[in-house]
Amino acid sequence: MELLSILVDWSRAQFALTACYHWLFVPLTLGLALIMAIMETLYYVKKDEFWKRTAQFWMKLFGINFAIGVATGLILEFEFGTNWSNYSWFVGDIFGAPLAIEGIVAFFMEATFIAVMFFGWNKVSKCFHLASTWLTGIGATLSAWWILVANAWMQHPVGMEFNPLTVRNEMVSFVEVALSPTAVVKFFHTVSSGWMTGAFFVLGVSCWFLLKKRNKEMALRSIRVATWVGIISSVVVMTTGDQSGVDIAKNQPMKLAAAEGLQNGGQRAHFSIVPGVEVPGVLSVLATHDIDGYVPGINDLINGYTLPDGTKQLGGKEKMVLGKQALADFQAYRAAVGKDSVAAAAAEQRLKANMPYFGYGHIQNAEDLVPPVGIVFWSFRLMVGLGGFLLLIVLLIAWYDRKGKLADTRWLLKAGLWSIPCVYIAGQAGWTVAEVGRQPWIIQDMLPINAGISNLQSSSVIITFFLFAAIFTVLLIAEVSILTKAIKNHNSEAL
Amino acid sequence: MITYQFLQQYWWFLISLLGGLLVFLLFVQGANTLIFRIGHTEEERELIVNSTGRKWEFTFTTLVTFGGAFFASFPLFYSTSFGGAYWVWMLILASFVLQAVAYEYQNKPGNVYGRNVFRGFLGFNGFFGPFLLGAAVATFFTGSEFIVEKNAIGSANLMPVISSWANNWHGLEALANPWNWCLGFAVFFLARLLGSLYLINNIDDEVLLPRFRRQVLIDVVPFLIFFLAFVGKLLLGEGFAVDANGVVSIESGKYAANLFGNIYILLLFLLGVVGVLAGIILTLLSPAFKRGIWATGTGTVLAVMALFLIAGLNGTSYYPSTADLQSSLTIENSCSSEFTLRTMSIVSLLIPFVLAYIIYCWRAIDLRSITRKEMEEEDHKY
Numbered sequence: 001m002e003l004l005s006i007l008v009d010w011s012r013a014q015f016a017l018t019a020c021y022h023w024l025f026v027p028l029t030l031g032l033a034l035i036m037a038i039m040e041t042l043y044y045v046k047k048d049e050f051w052k053r054t055a056q057f058w059m060k061l062f063g064i065n066f067a068i069g070v071a072t073g074l075i076l077e078f079e080f081g082t083n084w085s086n087y088s089w090f091v092g093d094i095f096g097a098p099l100a101i102e103g104i105v106a107f108f109m110e111a112t113f114i115a116v117m118f119f120g121w122n123k124v125s126k127c128f129h130l131a132s133t134w135l136t137g138i139g140a141t142l143s144a145w146w147i148l149v150a151n152a153w154m155q156h157p158v159g160m161e162f163n164p165l166t167v168r169n170e171m172v173s174f175v176e177v178a179l180s181p182t183a184v185v186k187f188f189h190t191v192s193s194g195w196m197t198g199a200f201f202v203l204g205v206s207c208w209f210l211l212k213k214r215n216k217e218m219a220l221r222s223i224r225v226a227t228w229v230g231i232i233s234s235v236v237v238m239t240t241g242d243q244s245g246v247d248i249a250k251n252q253p254m255k256l257a258a259a260e261g262l263q264n265g266g267q268r269a270h271f272s273i274v275p276g277v278e279v280p281g282v283l284s285v286l287a288t289h290d291i292d293g294y295v296p297g298i299n300d301l302i303n304g305y306t307l308p309d310g311t312k313q314l315g316g317k318e319k320m321v322l323g324k325q326a327l328a329d330f331q332a333y334r335a336a337v338g339k340d341s342v343a344a345a346a347a348e349q350r351l352k353a354n355m356p357y358f359g360y361g362h363i364q365n366a367e368d369l370v371p372p373v374g375i376v377f378w379s380f381r382l383m384v385g386l387g388g389f390l391l392l393i394v395l396l397i398a399w400y401d402r403k404g405k406l407a408d409t410r411w412l413l414k415a416g417l418w419s420i421p422c423v424y425i426a427g428q429a430g431w432t433v434a435e436v437g438r439q440p441w442i443i444q445d446m447l448p449i450n451a452g453i454s455n456l457q458s459s460s461v462i463i464t465f466f467l468f469a470a471i472f473t474v475l476l477i478a479e480v481s482i483l484t485k486a487i488k489n490h491n492s493e494a495l
Numbered sequence: 496m497i498t499y500q501f502l503q504q505y506w507w508f509l510i511s512l513l514g515g516l517l518v519f520l521l522f523v524q525g526a527n528t529l530i531f532r533i534g535h536t537e538e539e540r541e542l543i544v545n546s547t548g549r550k551w552e553f554t555f556t557t558l559v560t561f562g563g564a565f566f567a568s569f570p571l572f573y574s575t576s577f578g579g580a581y582w583v584w585m586l587i588l589a590s591f592v593l594q595a596v597a598y599e600y601q602n603k604p605g606n607v608y609g610r611n612v613f614r615g616f617l618g619f620n621g622f623f624g625p626f627l628l629g630a631a632v633a634t635f636f637t638g639s640e641f642i643v644e645k646n647a648i649g650s651a652n653l654m655p656v657i658s659s660w661a662n663n664w665h666g667l668e669a670l671a672n673p674w675n676w677c678l679g680f681a682v683f684f685l686a687r688l689l690g691s692l693y694l695i696n697n698i699d700d701e702v703l704l705p706r707f708r709r710q711v712l713i714d715v716v717p718f719l720i721f722f723l724a725f726v727g728k729l730l731l732g733e734g735f736a737v738d739a740n741g742v743v744s745i746e747s748g749k750y751a752a753n754l755f756g757n758i759y760i761l762l763l764f765l766l767g768v769v770g771v772l773a774g775i776i777l778t779l780l781s782p783a784f785k786r787g788i789w790a791t792g793t794g795t796v797l798a799v800m801a802l803f804l805i806a807g808l809n810g811t812s813y814y815p816s817t818a819d820l821q822s823s824l825t826i827e828n829s830c831s832s833e834f835t836l837r838t839m840s841i842v843s844l845l846i847p848f849v850l851a852y853i854i855y856c857w858r859a860i861d862l863r864s865i866t867r868k869e870m871e872e873e874d875h876k877y
Contacts, residue, residue, distance in 0.1 A: 004653050056874070063599055063875075070555065071595035075588050078562055078577060082585065085578025086656050090648065092570025093831045100567035101842050103560030108849050111552035112856045118875045119549055124859050132856075163832070167645040167657070168570075170832040330649035362655065451648070454578035455656040460665060464585050471589065475596050478607045485605030 031198015525690025770794020
């Protein structure tokens with residue numbers, strides 16, 4: 001048990017390490033791709049060389065960031081197989097498809113047109129070059145779509161059926177998988193947070209130029225593009241975040257309860273801004289868009305509860321009993337299949353009824369159904385708090401710029417610069433809520449982490465964890481150093 | 496009528512095609528092992544790095560797509576091999592991670608570790624990438640030690656794992672089999688040959704050209720020795736046959752029967768070998784001939800495809816288990832459901848379109864060969 005726990009923890013740590021590093025680079029790729037494409041479009045439409053030079057500067061930073069994003073993404077894809085092999089078979093029939101489509105449709109688009117974008121300025125027409133820049137960004141966004149479809153499916157599995165003969169879940173509706181409301185909301189929430197990252201990166205770097213009284217024209221005009229992108233994307237992030245809350249309340253109520261630290265739920269549930277500061281009814285509004293909406297707490301979800309309309313909801317403990325029954329039904333089916341068709345059909349029938357609780361059969365203790373409340377609670381507040389702060393900053397920058405006072409408002413320029421780490425922390429916190437909040441499930445209600453793992457020695461995973469931690473850190477140091485050097489050395493007037 | 500069996504074979508064909516394209520695109524890795532060997536001055540090394548630097552993403556993306564397509568179409572392989580032969584795959588991935596950043600960072604101010612460290616990463620990936628990929632693919636013919644027990648998922652065990660590796664070496668044990676080394680080295684030297692041929696085609700430089708041609712001559716001998724030895728072992732040795740009931744057994748001459756029993760695969764293989772040799776021989780015979788990469792590259796795609804096809808078609812286990820023969824993976828017992836394969840097949844119709852725009856863009860960028868003059872004038876270079 002202890003050995004398993006070590007293996008599971010290190011396998012999770014390795015995946016978290018890779019995902020966190022990957023998410024340092026991807027949002028900037030998504031955001032800068034949009035901003036530099038807008039700038040090149042301005043160059044194409046206005047035929048103003050200034051916009052070409054400016055687009056090229058941001059493209060240079062894009063290229064430095066892009067390489068390391070690609071590198072971390074490779075590991076992430078293969079870790080599904082290397083560290084979560086049971087998972088890969090159990091749901092590979094559904095999960096593999098988005099990954100393959102991502103490769104065929106999105107990665108090749110990105111890889112092909114980025115070469116034209118960087119090396120084609122003097123080789124292809126202006127129009128083809130502009131199209132290539134947009135297609136690079138569209139490729140990156142499409143790849144985000146497919147990987148987020150895959151992630152959303154893990155949060156809310158739909159469009160599949162368990163086949164006890166092949167011992168896996170099989171896809172029965174591609175449309176349900178690819179266009180599930182969870183996937184749609186997750187895509188817009190995540191991609192718009194990437195646009196925010198790009199916008200605040202451009203704002204922050206431009207503010208630094210203004211603080212240093214360098215590249216003033218480039219900085220101010222970049223800020224104008226970035227504020228538009230920043231304001232619009234912040235609004236999209238907030239709107240889709242609200243939708244995401246409703247989706248989580250419906251499909252992952254334990255995640256919501258953990259994010260709120262809500263032990264005992266009910267109607268008119270309180271929202272705690274921080275522990276001890278509570279606003280009555282707000283959680284019900286956020287979760288159900290109804291002040292009288294019922295929000296279950298952690299204890300309700302473990303022990304079972306009754307909705308205001310009298311409907312009884314099963315608790316985790318009851319689901320564990322049904323899950324054990326599902327495992328027994330599965331074994332009965334496997335023992336009978338090919339030998340006793342009547343017994344096999346009966347076992348299959350019982351299994352079908354208990355299948356929604358199959359994953360609960362692998363849960364050892366009811367307490368294991370509760371994710372780490374502290375991490376989820378504070379990550380959620382960090383994400384929302386920083387999101388609000390960033391929106392305020394971008395609105396203030398837009399306002400002062402409109403008044404023509406931005407270049408002389410040093411406190412705001414400093415705040416703009418500091419918005420860069422804030423937007424990264426908000427993004428990391430968001431993923432922490434999403435992923436830590438769904439523990440212990442690798443696939444919600446279907447497969448807990450201990451049942452999804454590869455059978456490896458924990459020592460092997462510990463070694464690769466530190467191997468990749470060292471590689472990623474060494475490369476991150478180089479990336480940040482090259483980026484800062486490129487920014488410091490930039491002289492827009494010299495081009 | 497598109498049957499489940501047809502879809503399984505169609506997807507094995509696509510995996511074979513991707514495998515062939517991946518080996519061809521390893522010219523990037525092969526050329527990177529020549530940066531210091533052929534580039535005597537900084538200017539010359541810059542030419543080589545910038546030449547492969549405009550193509551590395553195709554290799555990388557093909558590797559990612561190869562993984563994704565294998566996952567989607569044969570998930571039990573993905574689960575068994577990646578989760579089992581852990582160390583081999585991790586080393587392959589680590590080498591590609593280092594490569595991915597090395598281009599962009601090697602020549603940039605502030606890169607902390609210096610230009611040669613990043614170029615060392617390129618060389619590291621240049622050797623270990625092709626060698627380990629070759630050794631990993633060799634296990635398709637030599638076998639691996641794993642056990643598949645699908646009932647495990649229903650047990651109340653704390654870790655109900657379906658596929659388990661049967662030793663604690665997790666893939667490193669493959670290095671105990673000399674035939675895996677043999678294919679590993681064959682792929683490495685092929686990558687080097689392709690690398691030299693690509694550079695001949697892509698760089699217009701009177702000083703470097705004779706060196707690239709000499710390198711082709713140096714690499715062709717070990718390539719032929721390792722390649723012919725492995726093919727000889729395949730054709731003369733035993734294979735892993737699967738009968739109509741899915742029972743796996745060892746059968747002598749299985750791969751020879753697969754190759755000679757199917758005229759299309761035989762033609763594919765022969766055309767491939769002729770293409771590989773034609774590109775090399777023409778380059779060696781004629782100093783003015785610069786298109787060897789296309790003949791050898793096309794030949795590589797075809798020959799590798801043929802090897803994949805004889806590994807998986809005609810009642811053969813493409814990923815045999817030497818620990819438990821009946822756990823061996825076949826395209827039938829390891830593939831996705833009919834629905835998923837059908838859906839993915841519709842998506843695969845986009846592949847010709849993707850190939851078309853890749854070719855179009857490749858041509859647009861490569862319309863003129865890279866020269867020292869271009870390196871001096873280019874705004875964006877590695």
